[in-house]
Amino acid sequence: MKRLLIAAGGGGDAITAAMVHAALYGPDTPALVLTYAWERLVVDPVPGPRGAADFTGVLTPVPGLHLVTPQAAPKAPAGSLLPRLAAHLRPALGLLDPYGGTLGLARQIETAARWCGADRIDLVDVGGDIVARGDEPTLRSPLGDALALAACAATGIPTTVYVAGPGLDNEVPLPVLMPRLGEPALTLAPEDTDGVLAVFDWHPSEAGAVLVAAARGVRGVCGTRDAPRPLVLDDSARQVHRLTCAEALRLNPLAGALDRCSGLEAAEEASYEVCGFSEIARERRRAATAPAVPRPPAEPGTLLARFGRWERSRLAEGLDYVTTRRITEELALTPLEADGLYRSLRAEAPPRRVPPLWRLADVRGT
Incomplete structure (x- = not known):
């Protein structure tokens, strides 16, 4: 028997599911996490989610269930970090393919539950x-x-919804969000992060990184990319709230509108009706404007000077910490530049790296 967990949005949610699993059942309890291959354009330049047909090397233990292993690979030009995650996370990873809409996903989840011997989600x-x-x-x-x-x-199938790190994705403001969640059900501890901490040396999830930092005792103000406000790392940032599936459905009109949805295009239409936008359409627009030819890397001295100016501006905003992704994207770093800059920052004393965040220059301690 394996526990069955669903990572609601993919990416950082898969990492968070591994942490919640460790907190609830212990890290060595067998588990399967089903997750989307729906990743940011910085990882996957092709807009929208990837389906099972977009990968080579996935395992299909029973029809309708696709397991992502370290040997799997996305088919070019698509990209995905799921195979690398599969090599690092303790739970097994399975692929959620949303192209069949709600009904297709439900069949995949039912198949996974039977394979796991799980009577709840x-x-x-x-x-x-x-x-x-x-x-x-x-x-x-x-x-x-x-x-x-x-x-x-x-x-x-009886389903419990867990919301970890309320507000850390900067999508629903905390004063609006907290009354919907009620009292916390559990609090993540440092040991719950042990199985995922090293992932953030290469994975760009910001909400997941900030949650790990909060669970490990980092306190202060953290800046993430493209966010309306900085995040405050306090005890509430490492809490996990529990809802029933029915409670979450009452709070989420879009989920209600997707009740009998049979395809991703229909799901997009429902998103337009309920939310006024489609995130897949936004991804298409961003992909269309992405630079086609990378520029030559900057010299190390020039790069450090540019980082220094950027850092002073972030300090003026009142930030104590920043995510790797914010540094990388706001400085428009190429992979070579990012590797060189982070090696330089790791060598500084006192340490700049407060895993998995970066400490700005005049902050002392964690």
Whole structure:
């Protein structure tokens, strides 16, 4: 028997699901995490999610269930970090393919539950957009979460929804979010992060990184990319809230609108109706404007000077810490530049790296 967990939005939610699993059942309890291959354009330049046909090397232990292993690989030009995650996370990883809509996802989840011998599901979201109403002005990526929630409900299998690190995805403002969540059910401890900490040396998830930092006792103000406000790392940032599937459905109109959805295009239409936008359409627009030819890397001295100017501006904003992704994207670093800059920062004393975040220059301690 394996525990069955669903990562509501993919990416950072898969990492968070591994942490929640460790906190609930112990890290060595057998488990399967089903997750989307729906990753940021910095990882996958092709807009939208990837399906099973977009990978080589996945395992199919039973029809309808696709396991991602370290030997799997995305087919070019697509990209995916799931095979690398599969090599690092203790739970096994399975692929959620949303192209069949809610009904297709429900069939995949039912198949996984039978294969695992699981009589219930844990649906895990980092941040809280799984209980978004759809009209929040800061909402960016509600569709994957809503599809996962609607699909779990469609299976009829008892499902518990866990929201970890409320507000850490900067999608639903905390004053709006907290009344929807109620009291915390558990608090992540440092040991719950042991199995995922090293992942953030290469994985770009910001909400997951900030959750890990909070669980490990880092306190202060952290800046993430493209966010309306910085995040405060306090005890509430490492808490996990528990809802029933019915409670989450009542809070999420988009999930309700996806009840009998049979395809991803129909799901997009529902997102337009409820939220006024489609995140897949946004990805298409961003992909169309991405630079086609990378520029030559900057010299190390020039790069450090540019980082220094950027850092002073972030200190003026009142930040104590920043994520790797914010540094990389705001400085528009190439992979070679990023590798060189982070090696230089790691060599500084006192240490700049406060795993998995970066400490700005005049902060002392963690």
